[in-house]
Amino acid sequence: MPAEGPVPEGAQVLCHGVSWPDSEGIPRLALRTPDGTPADVPLAPGTRLGFAVLPGNWCLGHTTVASRTERASMPCPDRAPAARGHQCGPCFARDDTRHMHDFHRSGIAPPGLRDYLAQEHWLYVATFAHGASKVGTAAAPGKWRRLAEQGAVAARYVALAADGRTVRLLEDAVTARLGIGQAVRSAAKAAGLAAPVGNGEGDGGPAALNARLAHRVRGFLRGTAGEGPFAVVEEEWAPPAVSAPLLRAWRERRTQPYPGHPQAGRLGEGGHGFTVEAVLGQVLLVRLADSPVRFVADAAPLKGKLLRPGHQATAAPAVQELLF
Known part of the structure; x- marks a missing residue:
């Protein structure tokens, strides 16, 4: 994570994925400390991220809905492993939104x-x-x-x-x-x-x-x-305006899969470090140190993972930048 960010190096935070504001603005990597305190990192262009992904998939807690304008995200009281999607069984049972789609x-x-x-x-x-x-x-x-x-x-x-x-x-x-x-x-x-x-x-x-x-x-x-x-x-x-560099690179065919995981484009395990250039949904356009190539990284697998911020750096592979 950024050296000046809200999470000290060596701490553990639970990732809730990439969250977006209600209208045009900068998305955030939604993070929570063990007691549920928000520690989000804005994903503005130029943001440097470095972290290690710890083993396991963990419950993200449950949501209470008081009205159309009032809701609250509650941390898992047991800090339990996820058993159903991104929740443990008791948190799934407590979640008001589980009824929404039925x-x-x-x-x-x-x-x-x-x-x-x-x-x-x-x-x-x-x-x-x-x-x-x-x-x-x-x-x-x-x-x-x-x-x-x-x-x-x-x-x-x-x-x-x-x-x-x-x-x-x-x-x-x-x-x-x-x-x-x-x-x-x-x-x-x-x-x-x-x-x-x-x-x-x-x-x-x-x-x-x-x-x-x-x-x-x-x-x-x-x-x-x-x-x-x-x-x-x-x-x-x-x-979103913050997505424009990624969409432009995609249209010009100047993107490649993120190289830091055996399943290209995924961030769900290991250590990673890169600079964010753009965000579209849960997808990041990133640049690695000492590489002119921009890579597409799928941040969705970070959801439900414990991260340890640090100064990791993803090694740049020997690739040739894509041409038209």
Whole structure:
């Protein structure tokens, strides 16, 4: 981590992944000390990170939702290993948000989450560097942030629904009728940015694909009454400014997979040290010491890991910078 950062060298911190602000701004590597105190590191261009990844996968605690504007992230009281996703069993059982994605079918949710789901929600179509696309949802206040977290290279909002139940019914209908999935693996997103396919060729690449899919979804939605009030919308999402160098390097085919792990592009084990140049979703564009080449590193595997800040430096491999 940065020498001037909030975490002393040799300490251990639990990584919660890359978090984004609600509107345009600098993302942060979300870190927590053992007692749950935030120790986030802003990922501004030029930030130097150095850390060792310790063995194991650890519980990130649980979230309580008091209302649509009030929520709290609670650390795991047992500091237990993760057993289900990024949580231990007891924290999963305590987590208010676990009901969010099934509420439209089950009707089960605590009062605070019901209030959160009662606000307007957006339906979007996002497309990633390797050409895969997904349909997804975002609550009105987190509309921009949700797509920033996803790491899309192109995205469009296609509907505005009165509440969270309605938007998830629309999402399921789009998946069932048009075959657009609801998830894309983080490793595939990073790999696409390191080895772009179809960009600027024949079909127009991911941007043109996203426009076509969004048009199809809007046409489908206009032809269905749905199961709640919603409006079809046409609005394009704007990627973060801090992502621009990575998107530019990707379009020019001047990125390579991060070399510091046997599975290229991943940071989930070992020691790492580099300078951050850009961030897109959970993906970092980094430069190593003594190397002119920029590398794409998938930060998603850091989530749930204990990190020990230090002065590690990833060795630059003998590679030739990619040309056009």
